[in-house]
Amino acid sequence: MIEISHVDKWYSPTFQVLTDCTTSVAKGEVVVVCGPSGSGKSTLIKCVNALEPFQKGDISIDGIKVNDPKTDLPKLRSRVGMVFQHFELFPHLKIIDNLCLAQEKVLGRAHDKAVTKGMQLLERVGLKEHAQKFPAQLSGGQQQRVAIARALAMDPIAMLFDEPTSALDPEMISEVLDVMVDLAREGMTMMVVTHEMGFARKVANRVIFMDRGEIVEDAAKDDFFGKPRSDRAQKFLSKILSH
Amino acid sequence: MNYNWNWGIFFQPNPMGTGTYLDMLLAGLALTLKTAALAWVIALITGSIVGVMRTLPSKGAYWFGFAYVEFFRNMPLLVQLFLWFFVLPEILPKAAGLWLKQLPNAPFWTAAIGVGLFMSARVAVQLQAGIGSLPRGQKMAATALGLTTVQGYRYVLLPMAFRIILPPLTSEFLNTIKNTAVAITIGLLELTGQARSMQEFSFQVFEAFTAATILYLLVNAVVVTAMRFLERWVAIPGYITGK
Numbered sequence: 380m381i382e383i384s385h386v387d388k389w390y391s392p393t394f395q396v397l398t399d400c401t402t403s404v405a406k407g408e409v410v411v412v413c414g415p416s417g418s419g420k421s422t423l424i425k426c427v428n429a430l431e432p433f434q435k436g437d438i439s440i441d442g443i444k445v446n447d448p449k450t451d452l453p454k455l456r457s458r459v460g461m462v463f464q465h466f467e468l469f470p471h472l473k474i475i476d477n478l479c480l481a482q483e484k485v486l487g488r489a490h491d492k493a494v495t496k497g498m499q500l501l502e503r504v505g506l507k508e509h510a511q512k513f514p515a516q517l518s519g520g521q522q523q524r525v526a527i528a529r530a531l532a533m534d535p536i537a538m539l540f541d542e543p544t545s546a547l548d549p550e551m552i553s554e555v556l557d558v559m560v561d562l563a564r565e566g567m568t569m570m571v572v573t574h575e576m577g578f579a580r581k582v583a584n585r586v587i588f589m590d591r592g593e594i595v596e597d598a599a600k601d602d603f604f605g606k607p608r609s610d611r612a613q614k615f616l617s618k619i620l621s622h
Numbered sequence: 623m624n625y626n627w628n629w630g631i632f633f634q635p636n637p638m639g640t641g642t643y644l645d646m647l648l649a650g651l652a653l654t655l656k657t658a659a660l661a662w663v664i665a666l667i668t669g670s671i672v673g674v675m676r677t678l679p680s681k682g683a684y685w686f687g688f689a690y691v692e693f694f695r696n697m698p699l700l701v702q703l704f705l706w707f708f709v710l711p712e713i714l715p716k717a718a719g720l721w722l723k724q725l726p727n728a729p730f731w732t733a734a735i736g737v738g739l740f741m742s743a744r745v746a747v748q749l750q751a752g753i754g755s756l757p758r759g760q761k762m763a764a765t766a767l768g769l770t771t772v773q774g775y776r777y778v779l780l781p782m783a784f785r786i787i788l789p790p791l792t793s794e795f796l797n798t799i800k801n802t803a804v805a806i807t808i809g810l811l812e813l814t815g816q817a818r819s820m821q822e823f824s825f826q827v828f829e830a831f832t833a834a835t836i837l838y839l840l841v842n843a844v845v846v847t848a849m850r851f852l853e854r855w856v857a858i859p860g861y862i863t864g865k
Contacts, residue, residue, distance in 0.1 A: 456767070456768045459766075467762065469778050480777055484777065485767060512859075515859070
């Protein structure tokens with residue numbers, strides 16, 4: 380579904396953020412990307428739907444090359460859901476309108492159809508009664524669940540999560556993770572940048588460990604948690620799992 | 623001081639046979655409002671376009687916006703009006719220059735367009751700052767949903783940016799009204815111009831300019847109040863600037 384091959388990215392000629400990154404996410408697979416801050420994991424996931432440009436290598440989604448200038452990027456992006464660390468709901472729109480905007484403007488759905496779809500998804504994330512509120516009236520966990528519903532409203536073929544729980548209070552993390560676990564179990568193709576190793580253990584098929592812009596380890600979940608091959612990943616794991 | 627106060631002067635007929643001196647001032651006020659309204663429309667439209675250009679990734683758009691703003695804000699308004707009114711018709715091809723000079727209401731059009739362009743540079747800078755103050759993730763979220771750049775600005779960035787800059791825009795609106803007084807120098811008989819002719823006809827300088835002052839204050843008080851209502855009307859529930 381998502382093929383990443385030999386991707387290099389520089390912010391300036393002397394500052395390389397991604398070095399020869401190669402991996403893939405198969406249909407229905409859940410891949411967790413972890414690593415210390417500054418390791419390039421957020422940058423990599425943003426390259427997947429071309430929110431960030433990259434200079435070398437190829438990324439394709441469902442066989443369509445992201446870095447081909449002929450690709451209709453808005454159309455491709457509309458088929459890939461993305462959830463951000465800071466939710467990024469549109470503050471001037473009611474919750475239901477946040478869910479309808481792209482359905483109507485990008486997919487061309489009629490307003491009542493978009494509303495029906497939106498309400499279904501809000502019900503699914505347990506926020507139906509908040510449809511008429513504005514984002515600022517919701518808690519962080521609720522906003523992130525809305526953001527997931529907004530992405531799902533586009534009927535995506537894959538979902539990208541960029542540290543979806545990093546900006547949340549501890550007691551709100553689980554309500555967001557629950558939604559993500561359900562999604563994973565339903566067979567959604569997911570690429571998730573996160574430090575939530577509990578989530579990785581529960582639903583991930585593979586875990587990718589990144590450090591200094593390189594993919595250091597790309598292993599099946601059990602191998603990764605059993606005995607990571609690289610020292611760097613071992614150290615990282617021992618630090619975040621010891622608490 | 624040997625000054626002959628005469629507050630009744632406003633109700634005496636003016637020497638032009640167009641009613642009383644008060645009618646003369648009110649005619650000036652009407653012209654001030656007309657000029658300011660047109661100038662503000664020009665300032666808002668061109669200022670918004672240029673302000674958006676200054677935030678686009680395109681280098682060309684950025685440099686055009688930069689040059690535009692620096693051209694219009696770095697020259698005194700008075701010089702700009704002289705430039706459009708006295709210089710432009712001379713440097714244009716003969717036929718075009720002649721057409722300009724013979725244009726009916728030339729001082730009005732020159733003042734409205736001149737003040738409008740001068741103010742548009744200021745609107746542009748503020749809109750640029752407003753867009754720049756939005757979290758970077760807002761644009762990313764719009765893009766990730768498949769919205770095009772135009773749609774992203776139209777539905778996501780601009781509605782928030784304009785809300786944020788509404789208070790300083792109020793000041794710019796007031797400045798636009800006040801700046802039309804400069805048009806007296808190219809022969810526009812707006813409020814300041816009429817107050818001066820009243821002084822010249824009647825020698826009641828204090829009464830004339832007291833009346834003009836009060837009229838300017840009243841108009842601006844109305845604008846300030848209206849903008850307050852607008853701010854309250856577009857405020858977002860739960861958002862910092864809302865209530």
